[in-house]
Amino acid sequence: MSSSTCSVGPLEQPPPDATGPADPLELTPYAIRSINVGDDIPPPLLQLLSFEKMVGDPNDNDRYKLVLSDGTYMQVAILPTKAIIVFTLDVKKTDCHLLGKPRYLFKEQEEQMLGRETPPPTKRALKFGADLPSPQNGPSENISPIKSLNPYQNNWTIKGCVTNKRKMHKYNTPKCNGQVFSFDIIDEEGCEIRITSFDKIAELHYHRIEQGASYVMSKGTVKDANKVYNKLNSQLEIILTETSVLKRCALDVVGPDKKTRFTPIDELLTTTNNTLIDVIGVVVNVGEISVIRRKDRCVVNKRIVKINDMSTLTIDVNLWGPSSEQLGNDLKNMHTSGTFVILVVQNARVGYFNGKVINASASTAFEINPSIPEAEPLRLRGPIQQSLDPHPSALHCKNN
Structure with a gap:
């Protein structure tokens, strides 16, 4: 037919x-x-x-x-x-x-289906519209701890909670171009690992992954972590493939509390450029969007957000591309209305442009007014009065 x-x-x-x-x-x-x-x-x-x-x-x-x-x-x-x-x-x-x-x-x-008559239906027969069993070789309850993974292991199943989901973004290389997104998970023992997917695999999983949710997953390529982009303690990372299976857990994984180590702004004075860091600070100014022409002649939007922390030093956080518009507009509206804003910036790079700066990227995660202990001292301190400005600035320092 x-x-x-x-x-x-x-x-x-x-x-x-x-x-x-x-x-x-x-x-x-x-x-x-x-x-x-x-x-x-x-x-x-x-x-x-x-x-x-x-x-x-x-x-x-x-x-x-x-x-x-x-x-x-x-x-x-x-x-x-x-x-x-x-x-x-x-x-x-x-x-x-x-x-x-x-x-x-x-x-x-x-x-x-290979030329044989179809046998009578068995209990494993799948019914269209009925509840379907999990596929063979999918996630089982034989869960392995993340720390036990190695690049030579193919048959593994892990379970963890998503601690950081990054935006989907496009990449361009001399050989190919496409899109990629990644997320980090932590298991009950407190071990973390980054999981990355590309192109059609990324499209398949992007809208299924939720930050804070827990998943069981199996089948993927375990490889050495690229420490240029990955600052997790794990020396490995996982690349999802067509055969990878992810299933959301009915019960969330409860692991040890993850404590982020935020770098004080005064330490950035001596931090090597291109280092990945996490910072937290109070938003003191949000600039307008400007258009920058890169060396490859492409243009990209940029917005500068100034933050300071308990050291009262101020540093520029450069938002590029979509974050300069989406996040930047939210911060601009809140700051203009007089709202006291605490901003967390995770997985950003230390840079130098007329002084130390922080450069966000597609893998940078942001959180506005987080409910974490590190934000409490900033809330208690409150905004620094205008009479105390200008703040000693971290922008004017030696280039490392």
Whole structure:
């Protein structure tokens, strides 16, 4: 029979950061796998590869077998007509060619489809519209501590709480370009590790990962951490692949309290340039957006936010690109209205431009008015009166 492309329910609009209109025949990537691990995803666009009535089962009448594909994976599903199933079927196109190069998600289904008659349904048969079991070789309860990971280990499962999720951002290299995002997790023993994904894998997981939520995950490439961009204590990091499986935990991981070591602004006077640091301070000024032309002739927006800490030294935090607009506008409005603002800046780099500065990047995380012990002294101190200005500035110091 001919193939047709269908979706269950109306198609969801692409996320705001999607580029360009979606191709109406572009299948939802990795939807089959996401459904099997229990993810709550928008109605997917799938291709129906086959649909036939099953025979040989005396206990059930009119059971139908479907083979569905998302372009990467395909899966056999059983549709029992005795069950009451309510769903919307929106046929987009009929008589179309095979989209993508799908392979079976379950090995036993592949073996069953290789020319053999379909055996009677068993307890493992998957029912379309019913609760689905987790895929084979997915996360198990045999959890390994993060500290036990090594680059030569393939079969591992870890569980942890997301402590820092970074924004998706684009990268450009001489060989390729794409998009990337990363997040950090901590386990019950207090061990941390960074997890990074690229391109389509990043698109798949970005909206599923929530800061503060806990996940069980398995299958990924464990490699040596790039300490130029990663300042966690872990010497390793994980790169997610097509076979990686992430599942949100019903119960959150409760590990030891993570205490961030904030660098006092007066210590930045002697900190080597390009060092990754975390700082906390009171916002004393928010500048306007300026347009900077880089060496590669590309233009980028920049906004300077001045902060000071208990040392009363003031330093510029340079916001670049989207953060100069989104975060920058929020800080500008709050500061202009007279709101007392404490800003946390994590994973930023020490730089030098007419003195020491802090440069934010796509991997920098921000928090406004955090509820942490380190913010209390700043709240008790309150804003420094204008009569005490100008503050001794960390901007005028020796270039290291």
